[in-house]
Amino acid sequence: MTKANLLFPTPVWTIQLDNYKNINEKMYNFIKSNQEKDGIGINKSNVKGWHSKDFNLNDEEPQSFISFILPAIEQVMIDMNWEKEKQTAKINNMWAIINTGGSANLRHQHGNSTISGAYYVRAPKNSGDIIFYDPRPAPVYSHPNVVDPNLLNAQVNGISPKEGALVLFPSYLDHSVNENLSNEERIVISFNIKIQMKSN
Secondary structure, eight states, X not given: OOOOOOOSOOOOEEEEOSSOHHXXXXXXXXXXXXXXXXXXXXOSSEESSEEOOOOOTTSHHHHXXXXXXXXXXXXXXXXXXXXXXXXXXXXXXXXXXXXXXXXXXXXXXXXXXSEEEEEEEEOXXXXXXEEEEOOOSHHHHOOOOOSSOOTTTOSEEEEOXXXXXXXXXXTTSOEEEOOOOSSSOEEEEEEEEEEEEOOO
């Protein structure tokens, strides 16, 4: 009997959240209000798109959003079998990115965090998949030709955005966002989580 043991898998969670329309409208208004106040934003990985400054996590809207996604974060801790008695998942920072037609995000990763997330407030068709890159160095140097890519041989994998969908992934994982080929706004809320010891 032959068995392929996946010894060092890289988990990427995709969760379609229920009853997302109200929170999406609330966050859409919050993000657009921030954009009106600060139309320049900041420049990170974004090409042409608008990148907000970090949200004030004590504001009502981010608080509502955090409550909405918290069960999915808890599930990640369960899947990873991380000790929950002494550790907690703390969202360190959160921001929004609005990519209009022709906007994209360059390859990058999120340092000094454990898990990062992307949640889609607006996700029109052809607005740009999020692309993940194999974090292992060895396949970069030796990669035989493949007939079709699969989960064992692919060096790059993409996930299409969908409204109400949450993507969670290890913060060390390199990722980029393809160009928005639509004429509509692609709006994502991104954030970083650190698993840390609970305070006494």
